[in-house]
Amino acid sequence: MRVEVRLFGGLEKFVKDVRFGEGFPVDLPEGGRVAELLDRLGIPPSQVFSVLINGRHASLADVLREGDRVALFPPLGGG
């Protein structure tokens, strides 16, 4: 199956030729979870603070489906 991934806030640095916020396709085995997606991309789970699947808050254990749009964010700072 194929999902579309967008990486934000520096997470894009983990994947070659990927730009901040721009979607790219990733092929995963059926039933693959967010954790497997991170593994495939080489992004340490500790660097990921927030996961959205199709705009909805998700966790590393959530199962992905064909065509899902996944957005990954690191922790935010502020002030």
Add this chain to the structure above:
Amino acid sequence: MERERYLRQITLPGVGEEGQEKLLRSRVLVVGAGGLGAPVACYLAAAGVGTLGLVDDDVVKLSNLQRQILYRTEDLGRPKVEVARRQLLSLNPEVKVEVWRERFAEDNALSLVERFDVVVDATDNFFTRALLNRACVARSKPLVHGGVRNFAGEVMTVLPGSGPCLACLFPLESKAASAQTEGSSVLGPVPGVIGTLQAVEVLKYLLGLGELLVGRLLVYDALSATFHEVQVTRNPSCPVCSKF
């Protein structure tokens, strides 16, 4: 009202003297008087938002001056909210600035939030952000969220009941969130960009203009010089807003 002061916005379509009067009657709470709070407070005071509330318990430090444009070198060691009040009143003596030199905490959250029409998240840590989100959802107050880190930042507006809250977006209520990001690296103008966008959202809300960033996380990356929008939907099992 000093009409000339606001002339360039009074003449905007959809604003007029009526809109300006509305701003002068409005009350906005800015939580955090740092890199985000500084541009937010400056633009809102300049625009004639009648009452600004500022909450921050910190003093001005040398490492703040790279981005916190309300403060000067001679202000080092002084309470931020006191310096900010002086600066904002000097910018626009027509507005009132109410300050709380304390942390936004469990014991003052609800009583602070309920005094205002709109609340701005200009905080620097997830604990305070989580508390602010809960208080705004509980009192049904619009919350304009901003956050920055390194070369990037983001803005989203929470309208409790009609869009996702911050806990729909982040694992705010989980233990992972307690990893504070206070003191993280940031390019000075990035909070300037984000805080300015927050001020724009506040003014749009108060004036009833345009489309707010409700359910739309606007993300800015200085390095690629791009903005991206990410749709965010309400989480039906959100630990905060699904109860309201």
